[in-house]
Amino acid sequence: EAVKGAMPELTKMRKEGLIKAWGFGVNRPEPALRAIEExxxxxxxxxxxxxxxxxxxxxxxxFPKIAKHGASVVVGA
Known part of the structure; x- marks a missing residue:
């Protein structure tokens, strides 16, 4: 599962300076809201x-929940 595998590794890579940022695309807002919690x-x-x-x-x-965690949103509707 990405929450336990890829996401922590991407955060680690950002902290190490290997990447500047990371994120992902979703079709519904629920996975994004779950991701900011985990x-x-x-x-x-x-x-x-x-x-x-x-x-x-x-x-x-x-949008307010995502902004509270300091993440950005691109809408591709």
Whole structure:
């Protein structure tokens, strides 16, 4: 599982200066929210529905939680 394998190694590589940042893309926000609780990613690509008509959950829940952990978001809707 990535949370116990790749993610800690990527964080270690960042701390050692081998990489500047790491992150991953998801289709739903739940994996990103889980990752910020269990790992230390720097950025997410959220390939989910986000538009002027469908944005309330992202603005009030997903984005603030990710920002609180210091990670960035790229929306690829």
């Amino acid at each position: 790992a230390d990613p720097d950025i997410f690509l959220l390939a989910c529905q986000y538009s002027l008509l469908d944005h309330a959950q992202a603005l009030h829940d997903t």
